[in-house]
Every structure is written in structure tokens, then in C-alpha cells.
Amino acid sequence: MVVTRFAPSPTGSLHIGGVRTALYAFALARKNQGRFFLRIEDTDQNRFVLGSEAEIEKMLKAFGLHYDEKFKQSERLEKYQKYAKQLVQLGHAYYCFSTKEELEEMRNKAKEAGKNFVFRSPYRDLDVTEAEKRVAAGEPYVIRQKLPENHVVVFDDPVQGTMSFNTNDIDETVLLKSDGFPTYHLAVVIDDHEMQVSDVFRGVEWLPSLPKHVLLYKAFGWEMPVITHLPVILDPDGGKLSKRRGAVSAVGFLEEGYLPEAIINFLMLLGWSAPITYEHGEKEQEFFTLDAFVNMFSMKDLNKASPVFNRDKLLWFNQKYIQNLTADELSNKFIAWLQEYGKKDLDLLKSHIIKIGPDQLQKILLLEQTRIKMFSELPSAIAFYFEHNGGLVLNGYKQTKQMSDKVIQDFLNSYIQFLENYAHELNEMSHEIWETFVRDYAEKNELKAGSLFMLLRLAVTDSPFSPPLFEVMQILGKIEVVKRLKKYLQ
């Protein structure tokens, strides 16, 4: 049975790269009707961040990456200690009494001398009973892995291919810390074995410590899972994805108003391509639902090179996903976003939205649907429906600068009259009647229709950019439109 897991540590916000790792692990498990576990790697007491675990779970849920079971390493401490001691008995580990400070000094010396430092403890060949005596006497200690000398470890990775490492280049790493907690190296091996994990996905940053893990499996006599090292996601500026250009955490993207579906779709394509063949010149499919991805997923389509995180492309995906929302979805998701991630300064907007009701909100959002790329643009885009300043210089714009104040006043007056003479609400007026009025007026007065439209736009929306004017005015209603226009009457 295929068993995969996602194993983040609760040391802060979940990185977007972590979501991608989880996505692949999830996909492999689901595709093969296997199991997908969440394992919280909380063995570092110093870096523990409260609330981090809850956030990880919340994100997995938001992205649709549902897990079958959850484990926590901190709840399994005795187990690690037991295995560490077993390793000592087997001669694959030893008690070490060197202090952190001593080690640091050795490293610094080697660095100054321009030499590479590969740690070999003075205690590695100490008699075990002797060592146990010192431990029993209360001396602080760690348990270190004992490596064979000049031994080549060969490993095969589905994505990275075959790699080999020499133990002479590798430190004898700590397996059990002096606080009794295991390090990652010990804990992963034990847990993956005990959870019967068949396939591991993790970042390439683990590659250098891979031989340690291989040797541990050997020492225990356990069968190894297939381990796949995923390339890191790079920043456009080089190096790891950095915060300078926007969010890097999963929540961060949700806060900015990206849809989980869009993010996950973008993430799929970052290092994976669909096994579909196309005709020469034919457009390729790049929209995939999670289910479609799971069905198509295969290790062989994973890429080895490190991709650069292209925010423009993500934004484009998000725009497309927003465009494809139904009116209900659009308003529901926006309201959910406002409630979940809307900051304090949006409280006023929230109350406005509640006041106008869902039908009116939907009309407003529909007009914005093709105009925004993420939800965070929406509050400022729709603010004009609720607040109106009316302080613009109407002929201060490219389309209106030819118009004198007199011309503007005349038009405003007759337009207001036109509205007031209309017996019903604007909803009942046809677009044609409205547009004909403006165009006829322009013609009679030798004006450009475009400049009149712009004039109205400026007066009604406080902005030279807005959704189609007539639809906006229909939403605002006759009374409100007239009120806004009258602010410009002298």
C-alpha cells in the first residue's frame, strides 16, 4: 500500500513550498488509493510556535489536501530514546560528552586554517560501559551516529537519479539531544518506518543528510521508503523564495485574496507537467482541478530543475479562476474572505455590505469580476458605491479638458432633468434610452459623447476608471445619482 505523509515542523507559518510538497505526497497517495498522513515534527522546543500547528491544518484544509491521520513526534519521546540506545548497543551510535562550545571552537579553528571540518568525536570509541557510567553519574550527553570510514553510500531518487556520498565528508551527527529529544535524522527514520511510509517527498535541502538516513535504515535493518527530493522553489532575484515581492506563506497568499484552487493549480505546474501530447502549435491545457491532477499524477513527470516562482503567472491563474466563478460563488467567497482575512480597516465596508444585502452585493461584484485579479483589490474598487466625495475638477482630465465650466453645468443640469423626468427607477430604463440621450446631447451641442460619459463617470464614481457607467448608476439608484451630480452644480 502506498503511504505518504506531510511532515512540517510547527515553527511558524507554513511556507508555500510546503504546500507543494504536501500536494505531491497527497496526490501519490490518493492516486493509488493509499494513505496520506500529517506528522507534526515538533522536536525542537526552542523553535516551537504556538498556533502554528493549527495553521498548518487549516491550510491543508483550505487547499483540499485532507489527511487520514495525524501524528505528533513530541508524544513519542520514549520511543526515540529506546531506539537511540539500541543503536548504541548495535555499535552504530555512541554517547558523546563534547559540549556545543567545544565543537564551535573546533569549527572556528578549522575555518581559520582554511580547512574543512568533519567532526569525529573523541568519545566515539569510548567503551560503552564506561560511557554509561558517566551518563549514570548525571553527566550531560548526546547520542551521535557512528559512521563507517570511507564508505560510499549510493542512493537512488526517482527525481534526482542516482547519487553517491562518501562518509568521510559527513559529520557524525547528533541523533538524541541532551534534552532527550531526537533530532530530525533519528525521528524521520523511526517514524517513517513505524508509520509504514512507502514514499517520502521532501525538499532537496535534505539531500546532504540523506546518507545519514540511509545508514540508519541499514543499522536498524529496515527497508527504506522511496525518497523523492523536490527541487527548491526559487525567487526571481535568485536564492530561496523571499518575502520582498509578497507573501511566501500559504496564509499570506490567502490573505492577499488568492483562491486556493488557483494557487494549487499554479503549484502543480511548478515542477510537474501533464503527460498529454499535443499537436504542433496546439494550445496546451494548464487548468487542472485537484482531482484531475491526482488522476494524472506520476513521478516521472516531475522536474529536476529548480523553478522560479512567477507571481505574474499565479496572478493570471487567480484572475482566470475568479472569472469562472458563478455570481453566488463570487459573492460567497468574497464575503468569506472578508470575514476570515479582512483587516480592521475593512470593518466599515463590511457593515456597508451587510446593509445593502446579498442581491445588491452580487450586482456590484459581477461588474468587478473581470476587472480584479485578487480579492484584496475589491474593497477599494467598490468603495465608491458607499462613499462619495464629489470634489474632483471635472475638466481636469484628458477627455474633458476641452469643456468649459458653462458647458459642464449645462450638461449636468439637463442630465439631472432627464433622470428626474423619468418616472421609474433606473432599473427599468433601457440601456439604449440612456445612451441615446447622451449621444444626442453630444451631437446637438457639438461635443464628443466620450467626454460626456467621462464627465458623468467622474462625477458619479469619483474616478476616471469605473465599471460600465449605466450599470453602476442602476445599482446606485436614481436618487443617489442625482444627489451626487448635484454636488457639482454651482
Place this chain on the structure above:
RNA sequence: GGCCCCAUCGUCUAACGGUUAGGACACAAGGUUCUCAACUUUGCGAUCGGAGUUCGAUUCUCCGUGGGGUCACCA
């Protein structure tokens, strides 16, 4: 610096050893249009360099160059 890895348009990527090296994002120009968008058409644009192997290398091998990862009692 040691060890490990990578290399196709600016970016994500496609291409049984044989293609005018394809698609997408971005960018530019045109169309549409009451503004901004959206939509649409077209354009720009790549096999890192050098040796091999081969009738023929983007594809295989080696060497350079460039980039990345990692060298904790962190994961």
C-alpha cells in the same frame, strides 16, 4: 572552500537521436470599446560554451562556465 545537484525564450515548460524547437505568463502593436479592464489578432523572444559519439544531437559522454542546495544538540 568541501560535498551534492541543476542548465530550452525574461519566467513556467513541451519536444521515441531526425520538428520551421511548440505552448503559457510577461512585454509590444492592432482590433473591440463611454474610461479602466476583459476579450481578440499579430509580433518579440531560447537549446550556456567547448570537445567528442553519431549520417544526424535540445536530447548521449566528458571538460569548462554559470546557478542552486548544504555543511547546528534547526527542521
